[in-house]
Amino acid sequence: MESAIHCSNLKKSYGSFTLDINDLHIATGTVHGLIGANGCGKTTTIKLLLGLLFPDSGDLSVLGSHAIGQDTEIRQNIGFIVEDASVPSLMNAKQLSDVLKQTYHGWDQVRYDLLLKQFQLDAKKQYRMYSRGMKVKLQLAVALSHQASLLILDEPTSGLDPLARDEIITILSEFREDESHTILISSHITSDLEKLCDYVTFLEHGRIRFTREKDELLDEFRLVQTTHQMEADIDSDAIVARRDGSFQVELLMRAQDVPSFVEARRLNLEELIILLSRKGGAA
Numbered sequence: 485m486e487s488a489i490h491c492s493n494l495k496k497s498y499g500s501f502t503l504d505i506n507d508l509h510i511a512t513g514t515v516h517g518l519i520g521a522n523g524c525g526k527t528t529t530i531k532l533l534l535g536l537l538f539p540d541s542g543d544l545s546v547l548g549s550h551a552i553g554q555d556t557e558i559r560q561n562i563g564f565i566v567e568d569a570s571v572p573s574l575m576n577a578k579q580l581s582d583v584l585k586q587t588y589h590g591w592d593q594v595r596y597d598l599l600l601k602q603f604q605l606d607a608k609k610q611y612r613m614y615s616r617g618m619k620v621k622l623q624l625a626v627a628l629s630h631q632a633s634l635l636i637l638d639e640p641t642s643g644l645d646p647l648a649r650d651e652i653i654t655i656l657s658e659f660r661e662d663e664s665h666t667i668l669i670s671s672h673i674t675s676d677l678e679k680l681c682d683y684v685t686f687l688e689h690g691r692i693r694f695t696r697e698k699d700e701l702l703d704e705f706r707l708v709q710t711t712h713q714m715e716a717d718i719d720s721d722a723i724v725a726r727r728d729g730s731f732q733v734e735l736l737m738r739a740q741d742v743p744s745f746v747e748a749r750r751l752n753l754e755e756l757i758i759l760l761s762r763k764g765g766a767a
């Protein structure tokens with residue numbers, strides 16, 4: 485599959501923290517989620533991909549460009565959300581679009597105005613007066629209004645109420661219907677990623693723990709809730725991760741390893757990531 489994004493041996497250090505992306509391949513036409521605990525390196529990865537940071541070493545390619553920071557043509561095709569986006573704080577959404585229509589060849593004012601209306605954003609209010617959720621919505625309206633084929637979104641649903649999140653997931657689902665469109669999205673709201681993503685990459689302490697096809701990952705594991713007594717009859721080598729409660733124990737197991745004498749159920753992505761994050765979990 486053609487790569488929208490490819491990173492190899494990409495490194496960026498801040499003091500004792502090192503982001504070390506050995507190999508990340510994001511195929512064109514897919515939605516790829518970036519998951520991981522606070523401080524694991526999601527924003528740093530996204531800023532490197534947007535050319536907002538320079539790597540210490542390694543190679544990255546975004547829509548075929550190896551120097552995305554300087555490649556203004558390729559940047560036309562990328563819509564993004566990052567927390568400290570350089571929207572001038574005294575500008576309102578209308579003034580912003582006056583600037584952006586000079587910047588983007590494919591600027592679609594009708595689409596932008598429609599999105600502002602849909603997100604109920606006041607086009608005459610200064611950016612600094614917007615709430616966090618409003619700022620995210622404005623960035624998304626921009627990202628979707630210049631015919632980008634790649635969206636790189638850092639926490640696009642954080643700070644939004646459930647209705648707004650649902651609205652954004654619907655808009656992103658529509659965007660991905662075009663097979664030439666690709667999305668890289670980081671989020672702590674795993675349920676949003678579960679709805680949207682084809683693939684997930686789990687970052688831990690700056691390194692990729694795994695990249696997996698989401699449905700295949702969810703199919704692979706089961707949660708067994710049993711008593712400590714019953715656990716004695718389960719092969720301990722087949723237990724991937726565990727969580728002890730006062731009266732019962734939760735065991736993460738591969739579906740094919742679950743013995744017939746216990747009940748098991750599928751996990752959602754959040755439950756699975758929490759258990760895999762526990763010491764000893766492996767995917």
Ligand SMILES: Nc1ncnc2c1ncn2[C@@H]1O[C@H](COP(=O)(O)OP(=O)(O)OP(=O)(O)O)[C@@H](O)[C@H]1O
Pocket residue numbers: 498499501520521522523524525526527528529
């Ligand atoms: N400008 C900076 N100067 C120094 N350290 C930084 C800087 N930016 C990020 N870091 C450090 O790099 C590490 C990764 O940060 P990053 O923001 O990429 O994590 P994250 O996964 O996005 O976290 P969160 O989920 O909390 O947003 C952290 O230890 C952070 O303190």
